[in-house]
Amino acid sequence: MNTPEFYRRRQKAIVFLGLMLFALILFFIQIWLFVMTLENMLAGRTAMAVPGAIASLALFATNLWMLRGVQRLMKIN
Amino acid sequence: MNERLQEEFPIEWEDDHFVTRREFFRFLTLASGGLALGTVAVAAYSKIPKGQRSFDPALICKVADLKPGTSLHFSFPRPSDLCLLICRKDGKYVAYSRRCTHLSCPVQYEVGDHVERLYCPCHNGAFSVDDGRVLQGPPPHPIPQLMLEQRGDEIWATGIKVGEEA
Known part of the structure; x- marks a missing residue:
């Protein structure tokens, strides 16, 4: 029953869950960045617009990188 | 037991679709991309000189x-x-x-x-x-x-x- 394959799958599932939770946290940070940029733009303050956009793009790149890592992880037997 | 359960709670299991964790992760990444795009659009609009x-x-x-x-x-x-x-x-x-x-x-x-x-x-x-x-x-x-x-x-x-x- 407890074959090496069993432990490998369990480990993969835990790693996957961890990555997904981290991606979710980054997603919420992106929501906050979007709302902050929009609010500041409407108030006429544009100083943080470009840094906010850069940060959001960096978070998206991180999410994309993690997705590719997950897909690679799933392919490994 | 399962037959009785299906009799009393008839759900069309063939039509049902569970979202797998992979699909959820993909959707999260897509939504993340959408948010990044939205933030970039707002930043670009705010930099347009209003004059x-x-x-x-x-x-x-x-x-x-x-x-x-x-x-x-x-x-x-x-x-x-x-x-x-x-x-x-x-x-x-x-x-x-x-x-x-x-x-x-x-x-x-x-x-x-x-x-x-x-x-x-x-x-x-x-x-x-x-x-x-x-x-x-x-x-x-x-x-x-x-x-x-x-x-x-x-x-x-x-x-x-x-x-x-x-």
């Missing part, structure tokens, strides 16, 4: 109607857009919106020996007559300045300079 907006010129008054250190109320471009034409102490003409950028109270032209400013009595806000910037109080933005043109002995309003960030 000024022109309207049909409107005659305000004649030059002789205002003495230095006095002001005149008028509406431009719509009747509900209250404005203030000021003949400054040095004789120059400037015009601003009368609505305070805090809570839209009408501002007054305050002039004295050592003071010349736009004053909002509601919350003790004040703006400069040079460029409309905030001098004191809670207003978050400079007060919008109007574009004026002198045609002979007449003063005309031609547009509004869109406000810059405070």
Whole structure:
């Protein structure tokens, strides 16, 4: 029953869950960045617009990188 | 047991679709991309120079109607857009919106020996007559300045300079 394959799958599932939770946290940070940029733009303050956009793009790149890592992880037997 | 469960809770399992963790992760990444795109769009829009907006010129008054250190109320471009034409102490003409950028109270032209400013009595806000910037109080933005043109002995309003960030 407890074959090496069993432990490998369990480990993969835990790693996957961890990555997904981290991606979710980054997603919420992106929501906050979007709302902050929009609010500041409407108030006429544009100083943080470009840094906010850069940060959001960096978070998206991180999410994309993690997705590719997950897909690679799933392919490994 | 399963047969009885399916009898009492008939769910069409073939039509049901569970979202797998992989699909959820993909969707999360897609939503993340959408948010990044939205933030970039907002940042790009905020960097577009707003400049000024022109309207049909409107005659305000004649030059002789205002003495230095006095002001005149008028509406431009719509009747509900209250404005203030000021003949400054040095004789120059400037015009601003009368609505305070805090809570839209009408501002007054305050002039004295050592003071010349736009004053909002509601919350003790004040703006400069040079460029409309905030001098004191809670207003978050400079007060919008109007574009004026002198045609002979007449003063005309031609547009509004869109406000810059405070």
